[in-house]
Amino acid sequence: MRAVDIIIKKRDKQELTAQEIEFFVRGFTNGEIPDYQASAFAMAIMLNGMTPFETTDLTLAMAKSGQVLDLSKIVDIAVDKHSSGGVGDKTSISVMPMVAACGLPVGKMSGRGLGFSGGTLDKLESIPGYRVDLSTDEFKKQLKEKGIVLTGQSMDLAPADGKMYALRDVTGTVPSLPLIASSIMSKKIAAGAQAIVLDVKTGLGAFMQTLDEARELADLMVDIGRLAGRRTVALLSDMNQPLGAAVGNALETIEAIDMLHGGSPADFREHCLHVAAHVLVVGQRAKDLNEARSMAEKSIADGSALEKLRVLVAAQGGDVSYVDDVSKFERAKYVEVVHAPRNGFISQVHARSVGEASVALGAGRAKKGDPIDYAVGFLILKKVGDKAQEGEPLFEIHANDRAKLAEARAAVLSAHQIRDEFVPPLPLFYE
Ligand code: URA
Numbered sequence: 173m174r175a176v177d178i179i180i181k182k183r184d185k186q187e188l189t190a191q192e193i194e195f196f197v198r199g200f201t202n203g204e205i206p207d208y209q210a211s212a213f214a215m216a217i218m219l220n221g222m223t224p225f226e227t228t229d230l231t232l233a234m235a236k237s238g239q240v241l242d243l244s245k246i247v248d249i250a251v252d253k254h255s256s257g258g259v260g261d262k263t264s265i266s267v268m269p270m271v272a273a274c275g276l277p278v279g280k281m282s283g284r285g286l287g288f289s290g291g292t293l294d295k296l297e298s299i300p301g302y303r304v305d306l307s308t309d310e311f312k313k314q315l316k317e318k319g320i321v322l323t324g325q326s327m328d329l330a331p332a333d334g335k336m337y338a339l340r341d342v343t344g345t346v347p348s349l350p351l352i353a354s355s356i357m358s359k360k361i362a363a364g365a366q367a368i369v370l371d372v373k374t375g376l377g378a379f380m381q382t383l384d385e386a387r388e389l390a391d392l393m394v395d396i397g398r399l400a401g402r403r404t405v406a407l408l409s410d411m412n413q414p415l416g417a418a419v420g421n422a423l424e425t426i427e428a429i430d431m432l433h434g435g436s437p438a439d440f441r442e443h444c445l446h447v448a449a450h451v452l453v454v455g456q457r458a459k460d461l462n463e464a465r466s467m468a469e470k471s472i473a474d475g476s477a478l479e480k481l482r483v484l485v486a487a488q489g490g491d492v493s494y495v496d497d498v499s500k501f502e503r504a505k506y507v508e509v510v511h512a513p514r515n516g517f518i519s520q521v522h523a524r525s526v527g528e529a530s531v532a533l534g535a536g537r538a539k540k541g542d543p544i545d546y547a548v549g550f551l552i553l554k555k556v557g558d559k560a561q562e563g564e565p566l567f568e569i570h571a572n573d574r575a576k577l578a579e580a581r582a583a584v585l586s587a588h589q590i591r592d593e594f595v596p597p598l599p600l601f602y603e
Pocket of ligand 1 (some may be wrong): 257283286350353355
């Protein structure tokens with residue numbers, strides 16, 4: 173078999189066999205197939221799609237590119253949660269400690285920023301020292317001893333996704349249903365959690381822009397999860413506007429920590445409670461969503477979720493003092509407040525434009541391996557449905573470069589629309 177023939181077959185819209193997919197994934201993982209062929213392969217999949225069978229084969233091949241953990245030997249049940257990617261989505265950093273504080277072990281493998289969307293690993297690395305490259309043994313030991321792990325792909329766990337993810341980020345091959353489904357589910361299967369909640373985003377700042385596309389992605393991932401013997405549930409949530417206020421790595425981590433201190437914007441808090449409740453139910457820690465929600469609320473009120481975050485950060489080598497004092501996070505040189513240009517109701521805060529502006533400020537990557545700037549980003553101070561008075565603060569820009577600040581101001585101002593008539597708030601969840 174030759175890699176080029178597999179690329180040509182997909183380019184010509186033919187269905188690949190499981191053997192061809194495995195050959196490609198194995199070769200790419202061990203370095204025999206170079207990045208340029210993997211990029212062409214990803215683009216062919218992006219343009220021509222895959223059948224559900226091909227997507228399942230791709231997922232399993234990627235999961236098996238490293239070890240597949242069997243956590244049932246370590247804890248009775250471990251849970252995992254994953255988002256399909258959005259702007260301002262720092263949910264995992266708050267939800268995973270909440271769930272772990274309720275006694276449900278969490279073993280999660282996250283990703284980095286992808287295209288205009290942020291990634292949990294980049295956010296967590298804004299805490300100095302935090303390690304996202306745990307080995308399999310470290311993963312298992314920490315899960316058993318601390319009940320919480322939040323790491324990235326290593327050479328042991330789903331390495332094919334780690335490599336492919338970095339290429340997709342910089343080759344325009346992110347918004348592809350089979351590539352997203354296989355990327356997410358290969359990590360979930362490899363990390364070994366028996367119960368999984370998928371937060372599938374839909375809207376202007378999601379890779380799946382329509383509810384139908386998001387539902388298709390959700391159904392496919394739930395099917396793959398069940399096929400792999402995992403209890404899998406998907407939620408469809410809004411991503412037309414950024415979630416919460418903060419967009420950018422350190423700013424989002426601060427907001428996620430604030431949430432566990434009892435602060436943070438109401439939409440973000442509500443989103444986290446809803447996701448946490450589903451995780452607690454699918455992980456069989458609560459009998460229904462009402463009970464689960466009360467448990468999640470209690471974990472914030474009694475400080476146990478915050479304590480779990482401290483435990484997590486310490487276990488992975490991070491500086492725990494940042495959890496107690498968020499003023500320690502690196503701050504950008506320039507912070508500018510931009511004011512509402514007129515009276516009215518906010519009718520749009522275009523999530524994708526805000527995400528792209530954040531990447532342009534330095535929060536994301538243009539090329540594989542580019543360094544990122546943790547401090548830059550935005551605080552979105554008014555959301556869809558809010559009333560704005562001319563001259564009121566609309567958003568804040570955090571930048572380290574004056575020219576980029578000016579570009580960001582123009583981009584994020586035009587991401588906002590203000591109307592005279594009343595505008596209802598956007599829902600947080602659709603299904
Ligand atoms: N999250 C992932 O892990 N992979 C994707 O492709 C998108 C979101």
